[in-house]
Amino acid sequence: MDSIILTGIRGFFCVPWLDRTMIFISQLGDRGLIWIALTILFFLISNKNNSYRSGGIILALSLAINGLFCNMLLKPMVGRMRPYDLIGYEILVPRLSDFSFPSGHTAASFAAATAIYAQNKKWGVFAYVFATLMGFSRLYLGVHFPSDVLAGAFTGWVAAKISICLYRTLTLSKKSRIS
Numbered sequence: 754m755d756s757i758i759l760t761g762i763r764g765f766f767c768v769p770w771l772d773r774t775m776i777f778i779s780q781l782g783d784r785g786l787i788w789i790a791l792t793i794l795f796f797l798i799s800n801k802n803n804s805y806r807s808g809g810i811i812l813a814l815s816l817a818i819n820g821l822f823c824n825m826l827l828k829p830m831v832g833r834m835r836p837y838d839l840i841g842y843e844i845l846v847p848r849l850s851d852f853s854f855p856s857g858h859t860a861a862s863f864a865a866a867t868a869i870y871a872q873n874k875k876w877g878v879f880a881y882v883f884a885t886l887m888g889f890s891r892l893y894l895g896v897h898f899p900s901d902v903l904a905g906a907f908t909g910w911v912a913a914k915i916s917i918c919l920y921r922t923l924t925l926s927k928k929s930r931i932s
Contacts, residue, residue, distance in 0.1 A: 755836075755898040755899055755900050756836070756839070756840055756898070758898075758899045759836055759840070759892060759895070759898055759899060760840070762892050762893070762899075763842075763892075763893070763895055766893060767893060771893070772845055775845075775889075775890040775893040775894055776845055776846060776890075776894065778883075778886050778887060778890040779846065779858060779887070779890040779891060779894055779896075781887075782858035782861060782862060782887050783858075785816055785820070785857075785861040785865075788812065788816055788861055788862070788864075788865040789816065791812065791865065791869075792809050792812045792813045792816065793809075795808050795809030795812060796809040804872055804873075807872070807920065807924075808868070808869070808872040808873070810920060811868045811871060811872065811913075811916050811917055811920050812865060812868045812869065814868075814916035814919065814920060815864040815865065815867065815868040815909075815912050815913040815916040815917075816861060816864055816865065816912075818864075818912040818913075818915055818916055819860050819861055819864035819908065819909050819912035819913070820861070822860075822908055822911075822912055823855055823857050823860040823861075823905065823908050823909070823912075824851075824857055827854065827855055827904075827908065828851055828852040828853075828854065828855070828857070829852065831852065831854045831855075832852050833852050833853040833854035833898075833901070834852070834853060835848075835849060835852075835853045835896060835897075836853065836895055836896070836897065836898050837895050837896065842895060844894055844895045844896060845894055845895075846894055846896065849896060853896070853897055853898065853901050854898075854900070854901045854904060855901050855902075855904035855905040855907075855908050856888065856891050856897045856901045856902045856904070856905030857905065858887050858888075858890075858891055858905070859884070859887055859888040859891060859897075859901075859902045859905030859906050859909065860904075860905035860906070860908045860909040860912070861909060862880075862883065862884035862887040862888070862909065863881075863884045863888075863905065863906045863907075863908075863909030863910050863913070864908075864909035864910070864912045864913045864916075865880060865884070865909075865913075866880035866881045866883070866884040866909075866913075867909065867910050867913030867914065867917075868913045868916060868917065871913070871917050884906070884909075888902040888905065888906060889902075
């Protein structure tokens, strides 16, 4: 089923004028750089009177937990081959050396989007739109199966939810000790 859906997506959506855009979107997620840069920005513009510091902490925690779950645990444990190796087609980006399941780009994007949404719903909606585009770019480029992208989105969401709960628990316990 994954192969049929992926082949359909690539057959219907892949057009030369969209290639560079999808490559660009996908490259923004390489090593989570866009999200790490945003985390650093949150810390740089934070002060006692705004929520950017807590947003930066939750974002950093979400990305860290996601990286552990997705890249260090699930990818090696599942060991799924990339679709271009299984189906056999040319791709627009260099071949990747890690496993396919789950999509790390998508997982990091949804972890970040969920963390951002928890702090600011308006920005969070934009982050979710970008995270969805990131997942679609991975399908468009043929480096992931649809189930890889769905699992990545879920993994990122769970990592962020854990981070949000952990942060809130720690800050509440700290406030109760001070009181």
